[in-house]
Amino acid sequence: xxxxxxxxxxxxxxxxxxxxxxxxxxxxxxxxxxxxxxxxxxxxxxxxxxxxxxxxxxxxxxxxxxxxxxxxxxxxxxxxxxxxxxxxxxxxxxxxxxxxxxxxxxxxxxxxxxxxxxxxxxxxxxxxxxxxxxxxxxxxxxxxxxxxxxxxxxxxxxxxxxxxxxxxxxxxxxxxxxxxxxxxxxxxxxxxxxxxxxxxxxxxxxxxxxxxxxxxxxxxxxxxxxxxxxxxxxxxxxxxxxxxxxxxxxxxxxxxxxxxxxxxxxxxxxxxxxxxxxxxxxxxxxxxxxxxxxxxxxxxxxxxxxxxxxxxxxxxxxxxxxxxxxxxxxxxxxxxxxxxxxxxxxxxxxxxxxxxxxxxxxxxxxxxxxxxxxxxxxxxxxxxxxxxxxxxxxxxxxxxxxxxxxxxxxxxxxxxxxxxxxxxxxx
Numbered sequence: 001x002x003x004x005x006x007x008x009x010x011x012x013x014x015x016x017x018x019x020x021x022x023x024x025x026x027x028x029x030x031x032x033x034x035x036x037x038x039x040x041x042x043x044x045x046x047x048x049x050x051x052x053x054x055x056x057x058x059x060x061x062x063x064x065x066x067x068x069x070x071x072x073x074x075x076x077x078x079x080x081x082x083x084x085x086x087x088x089x090x091x092x093x094x095x096x097x098x099x100x101x102x103x104x105x106x107x108x109x110x111x112x113x114x115x116x117x118x119x120x121x122x123x124x125x126x127x128x129x130x131x132x133x134x135x136x137x138x139x140x141x142x143x144x145x146x147x148x149x150x151x152x153x154x155x156x157x158x159x160x161x162x163x164x165x166x167x168x169x170x171x172x173x174x175x176x177x178x179x180x181x182x183x184x185x186x187x188x189x190x191x192x193x194x195x196x197x198x199x200x201x202x203x204x205x206x207x208x209x210x211x212x213x214x215x216x217x218x219x220x221x222x223x224x225x226x227x228x229x230x231x232x233x234x235x236x237x238x239x240x241x242x243x244x245x246x247x248x249x250x251x252x253x254x255x256x257x258x259x260x261x262x263x264x265x266x267x268x269x270x271x272x273x274x275x276x277x278x279x280x281x282x283x284x285x286x287x288x289x290x291x292x293x294x295x296x297x298x299x300x301x302x303x304x305x306x307x308x309x310x311x312x313x314x315x316x317x318x319x320x321x322x323x324x325x326x327x328x329x330x331x332x333x334x335x336x337x338x339x340x341x342x343x344x345x346x347x348x349x350x351x352x353x354x355x356x357x358x359x360x361x362x363x364x365x366x367x368x369x370x371x372x373x374x375x376x377x378x379x380x381x382x383x384x385x386x387x388x389x390x391x392x393x394x395x396x397x398x399x400x401x402x403x404x405x406x407x408x409x410x411x412x413x414x415x416x417x418x419x420x421x422x423x424x425x426x427x
Contacts, residue, residue, distance in 0.1 A: 004123050011187050012116050013139045018177045019112050020143035022086040024252035028151035029166035031266050045379015047098045048253045052372030054106035059364030060357055062111025067356040070190040071119040079181030082108035086174030090167035114360040121347050125209050134288020134340025138281050141336050145277035152270030228354055236409040237346050238365035243402030245370025246395045247308045247335035253375050258388045262321040276329035280336045288340030298410040300341035305403035308334030312396035315389040
């Protein structure tokens with residue numbers, strides 16, 4: 001397992017780092033771009049949210065394609081495509097071209113995250129999943145922790161070769177993604193049975209262990225896509241994931257502007273913005289490890305959502321920069337500590353026949369609600385009330401509701417675990 005983890009996880013983490021960087025860099029570009037393009041808060045929020053609508057439409061088909069053609073080629077295709085589109089974002093000239101490019105970017109990137117999660121389930125027995133998935137998803141806060149100072153530094157290239165700083169940001173952050181996409185063809189191996197870099201006995205043990213786990217009873221058995229879409233476990237987990245997705249997506253887009261409203265310069269904003277993500281990076285790994293050591297998933301998934309709700313709601317009660325950073329840190333720790341236990345729990349509930357569509361569907365719905373709707377809603381409320389804190393209040397309510405839902409549905413599963421597998425209970 002050490003050989004597998006060192007071979008695959010660090011490389012996928014780097015790939016996902018650039019996925020997040022290319023997704024959220026629009027928040028930093030906005031510090032210059034909004035004025036250049038004449039964008040209102042509502043226009044910018046709508047543009048940012050369009051990413052998630054196309055992401056939703058393409059997510060499940062993309063994961064099914066990965067399952068059919070193999071992760072190595074499909075992940076390479078995804079990365080090269082979105083890297084090129086990120087670079088093209090530098091040449092938008094107004095709100096409508098920005099709308100179009102954000103929509104296309106979402107379609108291009110769709111499938112990478114659930115595809116990577118699906119790919120790792122091909123290699124990781126259940127006892128390793130929470131800590132490794134938490135380690136993999138640490139790329140999310142890490143992308144903003146490192147990307148914040150990087151992105152605002154690229155804004156300082158304003159005027160070089162006749163390009164604006166925000167244009168350089170898109171170009172220079174898109175190039176590494178294309179290179180990593182090409183590298184996928186040489187680094188990744190589709191399945192353990194194909195791993196010539198493992199000894200024969202290691203390969204046989206891993207394949208046997210994973211096949212044994214795949215044969216165990218699952219709450220969501222071998223059912224059709226239509227039955228999956230009506231399954232109460234699937235629907236609940238998608239809505240639960242929406243809370244954490246909303247917190248992470250909304251703050252990645254709007255947090256730089258929230259912090260700059262305290263009178264910071266662009267460079268100061270970038271460095272202060274990194275602080276909550278640095279804290280979240282450390283704590284999400286520790287939380288995932290604790291979940292694996294204890295074998296507990298339910299409370300390890302629900303408690304971070306409650307912390308996120310508290311952090312966002314408290315922004316309505318405070319007005320100073322230091323306390324705002326603390327509140328945002330609580331929200332982001334909750335959003336990211338949630339991920340390792342949640343994806344370990346979700347993947348353990350899906351059968352081998354439903355895991356590709358199930359993981360993609362959960363992530364797609366979560367991004368549609370959490371990213372598409374909530375990012376847009378914050379922009380509308382901000383424009384109407386001139387208050388970021390009020391705009392974030394619906395996200396806090398969603399987090400609290402998600403925490404209640406996961407605690408309830410996992411308790412029901414624990415009481416009903418003896419029901420026949422594959423019954424496909426419908427909501």
